[in-house]
Amino acid sequence: MKNIIQVAGIIDTKEAQLVLDSGIDWLGFPLRLPSGKDDITESEAINIIKQLTPNQAGVLISYMLEADEVSTFCSQLGVKAVQLHGDITTKELAKLRAMRPDLFILKSLVVKEDNAEELLSLVDEVAEYVDMFITDTFDPRTGAKGATGLTHNWEVSAELVRRSPKPLMMAGGLNPDNVAEAIRQVRPAAIDAHTGLEGADGRKDPAKIAKFIAEAEKAFAEITA
Numbered sequence: 451m452k453n454i455i456q457v458a459g460i461i462d463t464k465e466a467q468l469v470l471d472s473g474i475d476w477l478g479f480p481l482r483l484p485s486g487k488d489d490i491t492e493s494e495a496i497n498i499i500k501q502l503t504p505n506q507a508g509v510l511i512s513y514m515l516e517a518d519e520v521s522t523f524c525s526q527l528g529v530k531a532v533q534l535h536g537d538i539t540t541k542e543l544a545k546l547r548a549m550r551p552d553l554f555i556l557k558s559l560v561v562k563e564d565n566a567e568e569l570l571s572l573v574d575e576v577a578e579y580v581d582m583f584i585t586d587t588f589d590p591r592t593g594a595k596g597a598t599g600l601t602h603n604w605e606v607s608a609e610l611v612r613r614s615p616k617p618l619m620m621a622g623g624l625n626p627d628n629v630a631e632a633i634r635q636v637r638p639a640a641i642d643a644h645t646g647l648e649g650a651d652g653r654k655d656p657a658k659i660a661k662f663i664a665e666a667e668k669a670f671a672e673i674t675a
């Protein structure tokens with residue numbers, strides 16, 4: 451799986467259509483967040499996911515920590531992929547892998563100021579149970595692990611790409627202006643963005659999405675040439 455572009459934080463059907471019309475195939479839905487402040491209702495997410503074509507993917511972004519709970523919720527939503535953003539144990543990851551070989555599992559690697567070694571060890575420990583890793587950026591001011599709009603040390607991401615036997619999706623503060631350089635430096639298999647594609651009104655901006663895709667495709671072509 452190469453050169454995937456995911457857009458996360460879809461807030462409604464209109465936004466999903468805009469993103470799909472732009473040519474993006476992977477849509478991320480953060481649901482049942484610990485904050486309780488989901489941007490979309492589960493029923494609207496289900497309706498959007500139901501209408502996706504086989505080459506498109508609805509991705510549940512979740513902090514759930516138990517394999518049974520993740521599996522049940524994925525079935526309810528009809529998603530074929532899940533992005534596990536919490537500190538799920540290796541045991542539960544292994545259980546999820548065993549019970550749901552059909553589910554595409556992404557495990558987050560949330561980069562902090564000083565946790566590179568910890569993340570490299572996590573890659574070694576759980577790689578066999580996941581299909582892809584996804585980096586993200588920790589915000590020490592709020593404790594948030596996702597949708598922070600912040601970049602992190604890309605040398606850490608590049609090291610994670612080199613270490614991982616599984617492909618890596620790069621996320622964390624990507625936007626139309628930095629995505630090409632991020633891809634050149636980190637050489638990920640996939641990229642994801644959320645807040646960097648929003649306009650002042652908090653909705654995804656078609657011009658930003660178009661530029662993001664153009665810049666990303668150019669850089670992917672360079673690194674795979």
Ligand SMILES: O=C(O)c1ccccc1NCC(=O)[C@H](O)[C@H](O)COP(=O)(O)O
Nearest residue numbers: 458480596597598599622623643644645
């Ligand atoms: O997207 C969210 O709202 C979200 C909330 C809580 C945890 C993770 C979340 N999203 C995960 C993603 O894949 C985001 O796109 C990723 O965090 C990058 O966000 P940004 O830095 O704003 O591009």
